Amino acid sequence: MFFELIGPFFTRLAVKKANSPFTLSKDFKTIKEAAMKSTRSWTKFFVFSLLFLIPSVAFADLTGRWNCNDGGQYYVRQLGKEVFWYGEKSANNPSWSNVASGYADGNSIILRWADVPKGMHMQEGILILQIDNPNRFHSVKKTGGFGGSIWERP
Numbered sequence: 001m002f003f004e005l006i007g008p009f010f011t012r013l014a015v016k017k018a019n020s021p022f023t024l025s026k027d028f029k030t031i032k033e034a035a036m037k038s039t040r041s042w043t044k045f046f047v048f049s050l051l052f053l054i055p056s057v058a059f060a061d062l063t064g065r066w067n068c069n070d071g072g073q074y075y076v077r078q079l080g081k082e083v084f085w086y087g088e089k090s091a092n093n094p095s096w097s098n099v100a101s102g103y104a105d106g107n108s109i110i111l112r113w114a115d116v117p118k119g120m121h122m123q124e125g126i127l128i129l130q131i132d133n134p135n136r137f138h139s140v141k142k143t144g145g146f147g148g149s150i151w152e153r154p
Helices: 002-016 028-053
Strands: 064-068 073-079 082-088 097-105 108-115 124-133 136-142 150-152
Antiparallel strands (some): 064 073, 064 150, 073 082, 082 097, 097 108, 124 136, 136 150
């Protein structure tokens, strides 16, 4: 259908160009193939643009170091939809340290977290986080006495 719309344009282009390798009689199929190839190229460019060029929170990679308003640093690793982290108040003498695992679903992150024995606290719970942009997320719901609520990349 696309060729039927732009075919006359390519035909006129081929006839008007004196040095064109296309001729109307024997290369019409070649012109059609060129038009179809052009359509596929534009489709690929459009899909590529949607996935990689247009900034999107849904496709953000969360892997990296994050600072939180609880004074801690969190080291996040994302593998597809799975999300893991290790967080601590201080590397040398942390009052708390925790691990979490869960998954990203659209603009939400759902995690199960637990303190680990490097720190003094031993709590655990669930976190539901909202991704605000590729460099910031905040808590929507938290259980188990979790302290932080806003994470940002430095």
